[in-house]
Amino acid sequence: MLGSTFTLLASLAVSTLASPIVELRSVNKTTSLADLALQKVLFDASPIFGYYVKNETSTSRWMEKYPDSTKIVHMNIPGVHDTQTWNYSLATQEALDHVTDLDGVTVYPPEVYRCQQQPIISMLNAGIRVFDLRVAFDPTNSTLVFWHSQALQSETATMDDVLFGFYKWLDDHPSEALLLSFNYEGSTTAYAQNNAAVQMAIYDTLTTPAAKKYFVQTQNEFGTLGEARGKITLLRRFSLSELPASYSNSIQGVYFDGNQWFDNNPDITLVYNSAKNLSAYIEDFYEPGEPYGQGAAYNIDRKYNATTAHIIKATTQYPDSLFWTFASSENDSDNPIETPEIMALGNGTATPLGGVNQRLIPFLKEQKGKRVGIVMFDFFDQPGDLVQTFLDI
Ligand SMILES: *[C@@H]1O[C@H](CO)[C@@H](O)[C@H](O)[C@H]1NC(C)=O
Ligand SMILES: *[C@@H]1O[C@H](CO)[C@@H](O)[C@H](O)[C@H]1NC(C)=O
Numbered sequence: 247m248l249g250s251t252f253t254l255l256a257s258l259a260v261s262t263l264a265s266p267i268v269e270l271r272s273v274n275k276t277t278s279l280a281d282l283a284l285q286k287v288l289f290d291a292s293p294i295f296g297y298y299v300k301n302e303t304s305t306s307r308w309m310e311k312y313p314d315s316t317k318i319v320h321m322n323i324p325g326v327h328d329t330q331t332w333n334y335s336l337a338t339q340e341a342l343d344h345v346t347d348l349d350g351v352t353v354y355p356p357e358v359y360r361c362q363q364q365p366i367i368s369m370l371n372a373g374i375r376v377f378d379l380r381v382a383f384d385p386t387n388s389t390l391v392f393w394h395s396q397a398l399q400s401e402t403a404t405m406d407d408v409l410f411g412f413y414k415w416l417d418d419h420p421s422e423a424l425l426l427s428f429n430y431e432g433s434t435t436a437y438a439q440n441n442a443a444v445q446m447a448i449y450d451t452l453t454t455p456a457a458k459k460y461f462v463q464t465q466n467e468f469g470t471l472g473e474a475r476g477k478i479t480l481l482r483r484f485s486l487s488e489l490p491a492s493y494s495n496s497i498q499g500v501y502f503d504g505n506q507w508f509d510n511n512p513d514i515t516l517v518y519n520s521a522k523n524l525s526a527y528i529e530d531f532y533e534p535g536e537p538y539g540q541g542a543a544y545n546i547d548r549k550y551n552a553t554t555a556h557i558i559k560a561t562t563q564y565p566d567s568l569f570w571t572f573a574s575s576e577n578d579s580d581n582p583i584e585t586p587e588i589m590a591l592g593n594g595t596a597t598p599l600g601g602v603n604q605r606l607i608p609f610l611k612e613q614k615g616k617r618v619g620i621v622m623f624d625f626f627d628q629p630g631d632l633v634q635t636f637l638d639i
């Protein structure tokens with residue numbers, strides 16, 4: 247009886263995990279049910295998390311060299327914007343058409359939504375420690391899945407599945423501290439609402455026994471690296487306004503109130519703890535505005551200016567406050583359209599200086615020894631020395 251159960255589980259695991267999960271696919275008579283269950287969850291997470299692989303590189307444990315007493319707000323930490331979009335190609339979009347066709351909204355071409363091209367597991371191993379993630383209900387209001395506006399990223403990988411990928415990676419990298427920014431994503435389907443049901447689902451996912459173990463449990467305060475290692479600090483960008491106040495009062499993490507996070511603003515001051523007068527300084531000028539139709543070079547220059555102005559503020563002001571700078575941007579209504587990729591990486595010969603990412607390399611090299619804070623990138627893997635340059639500051 248036990249033997250046949252084992253064979254069934256093992257063969258299921260082998261057939262679904264057949265290819266790329268390098269060290270997790272080995273199954274034999276001593277493999278525990280707990281290991282098999284983890285393999286299954288990680289496989290379910292893979293459309294968003296990628297296939298779990300161990301890949302120790304010079305960047306996979308970069309926080310090891312910093313003392314426990316280092317304050318998080320004093321650190322320079324690379325992050326990624328709209329993380330969940332890394333595999334949003336035309337093939338992925340078309341594979342999800344049968345779902346999104348029912349949503350009552352128009353889904354634009356994939357390049358409008360796509361902000362990354364490496365899986366989360368590669369981001370982690372490459373040194374990225376801050377992740378911008380967007381969730382909402384699936385079209386049936388049953389599960390929390392990942393979106394970028396109308397673009398559904400996977401109909402199967404749930405928020406909880408993907409968290410297990412981060413938990414597993416932290417077990418393998420206990421020196422590292424992660425910061426996960428979760429936001430409720432709007433404009434997903436014609437009928438989606440940021441209502442009590444979806445807020446309760448997000449709350450529940452972030453307060454499971456596993457979440458209680460892996461998330462830093464303090465509220466509205468950043469502590470030291472020592473307190474954050476092996477754990478996730480929640481950057482809570484979603485509101486729990488439709489639930490009784492006890493939910494907001496009890497959930498862990500630092501709350502970034504959307505009412506203070508002014509839309510498309512290059513210089514936000516957001517008070518996240520009024521009792522202790524703690525503020526975050528944020529640049530989130532994501533959509534270049536007037537004058538319109540100027541093309542890539544002009545708009546990249548404008549975004550580069552906003553990004554570097556904020557980083558310079560981080561190096562010169564409020565040394566004990568959080569600085570959070572977004573190097574990512576797009577204007578998908580402009581003509582010609584500035585996609586996230588064009589803004590980050592340039593538009594060929596029309597942009598001889600490159601995109602925001604290429605232009606940041608020499609700028610970041612000049613900041614050596616200074617505090618720049620958190621900087622969020624689109625297409626973080628290009629140019630190939632961007633993250634290393636950032637970590638060398
Ligand atoms: C069995 O697989 C586990 C991983 O599931 C591995 O750690 C262990 O070394 C393997 N044992 C043998 C005898 O191959
Ligand atoms: C990425 O997308 C392609 C095309 O939709 C798909 O075949 C592949 O399985 C996806 N990758 C993962 C890790 O899910």
Ligand SMILES: *[C@@H]1O[C@H](CO)[C@@H](O)[C@H](O)[C@H]1NC(C)=O
Pocket residue numbers: 299301303368371372
């Ligand atoms: C491991 O990381 C290196 C450097 O980032 C990368 O070139 C390589 O493709 C990675 N290997 C795997 C299996 O992910």
Ligand SMILES: *[C@@H]1O[C@H](CO)[C@@H](O)[C@H](O)[C@H]1NC(C)=O
Pocket residue numbers: 385386387437438439441
């Ligand atoms: C999902 O919830 C929204 C908001 O309450 C509602 O309008 C919509 O009909 C629901 N969809 C389904 C499929 O139940």
Ligand SMILES: *[C@@H]1O[C@H](CO)[C@@H](O)[C@H](O)[C@H]1NC(C)=O
Pocket residue numbers: 523525564567
């Ligand atoms: C609150 O902190 C800011 C710096 O972030 C400072 O400029 C301001 O004076 C402080 N206010 C009070 C009342 O301490």
Ligand SMILES: *[C@@H]1O[C@H](CO)[C@@H](O)[C@H](O)[C@H]1NC(C)=O
Pocket residue numbers: 510533534535536538539577578579580581
């Ligand atoms: C983006 O471009 C469109 C078209 O040029 C324009 O209408 C829109 O206002 C721009 N966005 C912002 C935030 O200025």
Ligand SMILES: *[C@@H]1O[C@H](CO)[C@@H](O)[C@H](O)[C@H]1NC(C)=O
Pocket residue numbers: 540541542543582583584585588593596
């Ligand atoms: C990017 O380059 C293409 C081809 O040269 C051009 O048609 C398009 O207008 C450019 N886009 C922007 C935003 O400048």
Ligand SMILES: *[C@@H]1O[C@H](CO)[C@@H](O)[C@H](O)[C@H]1NC(C)=O
Pocket residue numbers: 544545547548551
């Ligand atoms: C960016 O800043 C530089 C230097 O101050 C300035 O010359 C340039 O006009 C700015 N670019 C845009 C598009 O505003």
